[in-house]
Amino acid sequence: MSIIADISEKLQRGRAKEVAALVEQGLAEGIAPSEILNDALIAGMNVVGEKFKNNEVFVPEVLVAARAMNRGIQILRPALANEGIEPVGKAVICTVKGDMHDIGKNLVKLMIEGQGIECIDLGVDVGPEQVVAAVRESGAKLVCLSALLTTTMMGQKDIIDALVAAGLRDQVKVMVGGAPITQEFADEIGADAYTLDAASAAQRARLFFEEGL
């Protein structure tokens, strides 16, 4: 088995230490960092995402695979920088004000990172002003907002309104999700996308950047 295939397979099984060691080995053997990133790490995470959508693996397996990917990325990052390879894009992600639920947000974050997108995670209970500041500071082109409660879902609209007021709305795409969220609600509050699950969110995020944001 090639190192590339081996990294992908170990990532899918959540073997973080082995992924890190294999990435180091791959770099030492002269494999291009971009090849390790795209053909091993992102490709492996895509397999996990597809299996997750098909109910072949479940949330724990996705979480450990994503952590294995992050270990690989940590090893790879200096080499990627040397090659002048930037992340696919930057996204700001959070659970909105008044809402402490983080598992959905964490899952989306990990899956988005699995697409080679850098995520700035603001955590839970996050207000509009924090999102506006993070977008300004980071130059992120994507904002992902999670809400699990009917009483907090309007927090997504508050953040979109704040991005408009700050003159940043045209610079970013806004994705929303969470148990009470529907496509209809996303349309009402002026979000750019709603997805039902984390794997779809990651694919949609990748599309945003590939479409030339």
Place this chain on the structure above:
Amino acid sequence: MTALEWLRNLPKSGRALPILSSPAATLLGVTVGAMTQDAELQARAMLALAERYDSAAAVSMMDLSVEAEAFGCRLRTTESEIPTVVGALLADADDLESLRVPEVGDARTGIYLEAVARAKALIHDRPVLAGMIGPFSLAGRLMDVSEALVNCIVEPEFVHATLERTTEFLIRYAKAYKSIGADGIVLAEPLAGLLSAEMESEFGASYGKQVVDAVQDEHFVVIYHNCGPNVAQMMDSLTSIEAAGYHFGDAVDLGTMLSGMPSDRIVLGNLSPVQVFCTSTPDTVYAETARLIDACKGFSNFVLSSGCDLPPSTPIENIDAFFRARREFVG
């Protein structure tokens, strides 16, 4: 009639058993936050709902922060929502050494027990069930839900050791409900629904069964709630818990669950608490209720219910529409 006979006869009676408690705050003109701190208010809320609706049973508040708080978890409280757990008590197995398994009555568990005792004294025309968390979901709150899921793979011994402690407490807590006269419990395991079937068997069902074995009998039933999306793949494991009733969420097709579960287990569900009850119109609630009744009418073990506990902000007219549809389509 014993509690077990009541539950087994429920499909024939056609009565609905939604997980309905906190919307009563609207009926009483109080906040949900106040209800979470006040046994008398909770009992009055259960009575107000029992007087308004012909639900099959009165169910106490599904406040799944109560048990975690008793273990020492910090909470974030608001007036409009059930409290949520903040942070984690357990970072690794070493932290278990200092983890005290609480006494029944610690923190707000005493309030919730008293609420059910008071409700039993007020409500005589139907059983009173207590809502409580299941062992795995409680372990998730102690170690952070994401970490708990990861630890099932990377540190399974840590998860098992935590589960031993949560199960120990929950058995005592369930026994306390039994001793004050409750007719049963709704044991909520939402987090276990995110596991694979194999992991659910190891970390969910095996501990849920210990609770069932400790308390369930003719006079005290356990309704096992799992609103996760993967329950259709967990039929064997769920059946092994041997709960008298199983309550499923709207992430699954209830017909699939009714087909797969043994016909002597009562299966309850599963109108979406958010998309149907909370954020749609009475007309939609009515139509969706009628649709579910029609879809499940061929199953002798089906009981109409919500897919999870109804959010505090559920409009009363939507709950009215649910019960109106039940009356008109079931009789």
